[in-house]
Amino acid sequence: MRALCVLYDETCGFCVSCARWLGEQCVLVGLECLPAGGEEAARRFPELRRSGASEELVVVDDEGGVYRDTHAWLMVLWALEDYRDWAQRLSRPALMPLARNAFELLSSNRRRLSSWLHLEDETLRKELEQAGPPETPKCAPGDAACRLPSRVRCEGCGRLLAQGRSACPHCLAEVVGGMEPG
Numbered sequence: 382m383r384a385l386c387v388l389y390d391e392t393c394g395f396c397v398s399c400a401r402w403l404g405e406q407c408v409l410v411g412l413e414c415l416p417a418g419g420e421e422a423a424r425r426f427p428e429l430r431r432s433g434a435s436e437e438l439v440v441v442d443d444e445g446g447v448y449r450d451t452h453a454w455l456m457v458l459w460a461l462e463d464y465r466d467w468a469q470r471l472s473r474p475a476l477m478p479l480a481r482n483a484f485e486l487l488s489s490n491r492r493r494l495s496s497w498l499h500l501e502d503e504t505l506r507k508e509l510e511q512a513g514p515p516e517t518p519k520c521a522p523g524d525a526a527c528r529l530p531s532r533v534r535c536e537g538c539g540r541l542l543a544q545g546r547s548a549c550p551h552c553l554a555e556v557v558g559g560m561e562p563g
Contacts, residue, residue: 384411384443385460387453388429391416394495407462411443438488450488451481 387403389396400414415422417439422429429439429447440453448456458468471480487494534540537552 382410382442382444382446384413385456386425386441387412387414387457388417388422388426388439388441389414390491391418393491395491395498398498403457403461408460409462409465410460412457412460438484451477451484454484455480 387400389400391397403412403414406412415425426441429441437449438453438457440448440456442448442456455468455472458464458471470476535552540552
């Protein structure tokens, strides 16, 4: 095996960030990341149309092997110079259940992670690029779609933030770092 192709969810900011990160890593086998919903993936892997399980990660090797879910995660780690040892450890029978739980937890919460970390998805980025520069008017005066979102106060420190959020990035960073917000 000389190469792997990682099919990732291009509508998930966390997945897009992971694909970019993979592109920066030293690899032991070739590693290519393709948006799972893109034309190239559909052309090269028509038999792997996206399943109903949007959490599924799919990796295809250059010999035609297909890896899904936990095995896909482990194959990606195996391809990376700095993480191959981890892949080999986590694939042992005693640790495989732990790896499976960790990867399932990550996969099932990737959209929440994207939101918390303010990661944009490829679709949003493309839409913003097509919209043009910010100074270009996009709607008629008074159009409800062009109004700024209502603002609320952060529950931790009282800073203003967009409605729908309960904590600002500052407070989230403190919580993640183990400190109390405020």
